[in-house]
Amino acid sequence: MDRIFNLKNLSLRVRIFLSMIFLTIFASILIAAVSIFQFRQEAREYHQDRLERKENAIVEHINYVILNTTYPVNTENLSNIFKDRIHELADIHSMEINFFDLQGKLIISSKAGFKLDSIKPVIDIPTLKILQSTLEKRYVAFEKIEGQQFRSSYTYIKDAKFKPLAILNLPYQEDTTFYDSELRNFLIRFTQVYSLMFLIAIVLSYFLSSYITKSLKIISDKISETNINQQNQKIVLQEGSREINLLVESYNKMVDELEESATKLAQSEREQAWREMAKQVAHEIKNPLTPMRLTVQSFQRRFDANDPNVKQKLDDFSSILIQQIDTMTSVASAFSNFATMPAQQNETLNVVKIVKLALEIFNEDYIQFSALEDEIIAKLDRTQLIRVITNLVKNATQAIPEEQENKAVFVTVFRELGSVKIEVKDNGKGISLENINHIFEPKFTTKTSGMGLGLSIIKKIIENYNGTITFESETGVWTTFLVSFPISE
Numbered sequence: 506m507d508r509i510f511n512l513k514n515l516s517l518r519v520r521i522f523l524s525m526i527f528l529t530i531f532a533s534i535l536i537a538a539v540s541i542f543q544f545r546q547e548a549r550e551y552h553q554d555r556l557e558r559k560e561n562a563i564v565e566h567i568n569y570v571i572l573n574t575t576y577p578v579n580t581e582n583l584s585n586i587f588k589d590r591i592h593e594l595a596d597i598h599s600m601e602i603n604f605f606d607l608q609g610k611l612i613i614s615s616k617a618g619f620k621l622d623s624i625k626p627v628i629d630i631p632t633l634k635i636l637q638s639t640l641e642k643r644y645v646a647f648e649k650i651e652g653q654q655f656r657s658s659y660t661y662i663k664d665a666k667f668k669p670l671a672i673l674n675l676p677y678q679e680d681t682t683f684y685d686s687e688l689r690n691f692l693i694r695f696t697q698v699y700s701l702m703f704l705i706a707i708v709l710s711y712f713l714s715s716y717i718t719k720s721l722k723i724i725s726d727k728i729s730e731t732n733i734n735q736q737n738q739k740i741v742l743q744e745g746s747r748e749i750n751l752l753v754e755s756y757n758k759m760v761d762e763l764e765e766s767a768t769k770l771a772q773s774e775r776e777q778a779w780r781e782m783a784k785q786v787a788h789e790i791k792n793p794l795t796p797m798r799l800t801v802q803s804f805q806r807r808f809d810a811n812d813p814n815v816k817q818k819l820d821d822f823s824s825i826l827i828q829q830i831d832t833m834t835s836v837a838s839a840f841s842n843f844a845t846m847p848a849q850q851n852e853t854l855n856v857v858k859i860v861k862l863a864l865e866i867f868n869e870d871y872i873q874f875s876a877l878e879d880e881i882i883a884k885l886d887r888t889q890l891i892r893v894i895t896n897l898v899k900n901a902t903q904a905i906p907e908e909q910e911n912k913a914v915f916v917t918v919f920r921e922l923g924s925v926k927i928e929v930k931d932n933g934k935g936i937s938l939e940n941i942n943h944i945f946e947p948k949f950t951t952k953t954s955g956m957g958l959g960l961s962i963i964k965k966i967i968e969n970y971n972g973t974i975t976f977e978s979e980t981g982v983w984t985t986f987l988v989s990f991p992i993s994e
Contacts, residue, residue, distance in 0.1 A: 525710035533699045537692065544688045552656065552679045556645070560658055560675055563598050567662060567673065570594075578664045580606050583671050584613045591615050603674040604662070609633050612671060628672065632659065636672070654679040851884040856925045856990070857918050859887060863894040864916060869902055876918040881925045884993045885970060893963045897929040897986050900960070904933030904984060923992055924972075930985040936978040944976065 570590055576582040583604055587594075595602050595615035604612040609628030628636075636644045642661040649655070656677040662670045857876045864874055894916075901914045909932075917928040936944065945964050967974050971991055978984040 519714075521714040522710045525713070526707065529703055529706040529710075533703070537695060540691060540695065541688065544691070548679070552677070556656055556658060556675070556677045559598055559600055559677075560660065560673075563594060563600065563602065563675065564660065564662070564673065566594055566597070571662075571664065571670075578670070580612070580670050587613055601676050603676070605672040605674060607669060607672065609672070628659070628674070636661075642669075852887055854883060854885050854887055854890065856881045856883050856885070856890070856927070859890050860894050860916065860918050860927060863891045864898065867898060867902070869912075869914070871912040872898065872902070872914045872916065874916045878918075878920060881918065881920050882992070883925050883990050885990060889966045893966060893988060894927065894929075896960070896963050897988070901929055901931035901933065901984070901986075904931050904935075906934060909933075920992070921989075924989045925992055927988040927990075928985060929988075930983060932983050935980040935982055935984050936976070937980055941978070945974075 567587075570586065571578055574586045576586050578586075587604065591602055591604075591613055592615055601615055603614040603616070603626075605628050606612055609630070609632075611626050632644065632646060636642065636659050644659045646657045646659070647655070648657070656679060658673075658675045658677070660673045660675075662673050664670055857878065857880060861874055861876075864872060898914060898916065905912045905914075911932070913932045915928070915930045917926075917930075919926050919928075945960050964974055967988060967990070973989045974986065976984065976986045
């Protein structure tokens with residue numbers, strides 16, 4: 506359920522659309538709630554003001570009666586004073602009027618039913634205490650009877666000397682029929698209007714979200730197509746907001762910088778590769794030059810024109826020079842034609858140890874090494890073996906996308922059928938079908954950097970030791986390179 510309602514999984518267009526719809530619904534609910542509250546608040550204020558106005562008018566009328574009565578003004582005589590006037594007051598003001606003494610006992614009431622009651626009503630003690638504690642000596646109690654809201658005001662009646670005589674009680678029923686009817690009519694009209702507005706909001710939200718995300722979609726598509734290995738196209742928008750234009754300008758600037766950086770990097774790495782090859786060529790040519798120099802110097806010291814064997818010695822000297830020149834020629838041909846490279850010196854090596862040593866230059870923590878044996882001996886060139894391992898492992902790390910979460914490179918060394926096997930496996934993007942047949946071709950590469958000589962060179966190195974290199978791959982899943990060297994007994 507969390508995934509279904511997770512906004513992060515939705516597109517920006519959908520999120521904008523849903524946000525606008527939500528705001529429309531929220532606004533309608535808020536307006537309706539405020540309107541209902543306002544109607545009810547107005548109803549409460551109306552009944553409160555109406556009760557206060559009637560109470561003030563009744564109190565003034567009562568004070569007038571008290572001032573003009575012939576009876577002595579005290580609590581006991583109130584029943585006589587208002588015996589004939591209380592119903593008149595109730596009719597004039599359309600209110601039920603009750604007089605209670607200061608202890609809360611009923612004295613007289615305009616409600617005829619009280620006269621027949623065996624037990625006369627009284628004011629409850631909590632109400633009396635609240636009334637006595639107020640500064641204004643007035644209290645309004647609220648109660649709900651059979652679904653109807655009632656207010657009941659309690660006020661002290663005083664004589665001319667402001668001495669409390671009794672408690673005036675005015676029961677008041679809140680008739681909300683009018684306001685309820687008005688509220689219903691308002692809600693009906695409000696629903697009709699907002700239904701129309703909601704439909705309009707849906708249409709506007711759809712087109713507005715489409716308009717906003719149209720430019721972003723173009724930019725997103727271009728960014729997803731951006732690749733350092735190819736020339737990227739710039740974004741051209743006919744019109745757009747200031748923010749979108751700034752984003753487009755930033756992307757186009759990035760494309761220019763990326764292209765420039767890729768060009769410089771490719772040039773730099775190609776130059777580096779050629780420098781490396783030049784060093785190797787120089788090294789291979791220098792090897793026969795040293796014995797040639799020594800041979801010439803030795804011949805120069807020993808040369809005797811009167812020696813009867815001078816012709817034979819001259820032939821031997823020429824043969825040695827020709828042999829060395831042929832060696833240099835073979836070296837030059839090997840590098841120019843990419844034929845079998847000259848054999849390097851063979852050393853008795855522990856392949857497991859050398860492979861483990863070659864992996865120490867890598868900082869990636871996802872590179873894992875394993876060996877079924879602690880020692881597997883073979884006659885190989887240490888430098889060339891390290892070169893093979895580092896090249897394969899480097900290619901494996903580069904085959905894994907940067908954004909991939911679970912990265913893994915496995916290097917395994919084991920013995921099988923008289924050969925030492927070195928397996929390098931990664932969980933990268935794999936090798937596409939179109940590139941499978943070109944992996945070991947000289948100058949073939951899928952990168953913008955380098956000359957595409959790495960795999961072809963190490964293949965020559967491996968074959969020079971009568972070894973083999975093979976690979977298996979599943980596009981987008983994994984790639985495995987397997988190197989095999991014969992074990993010399």
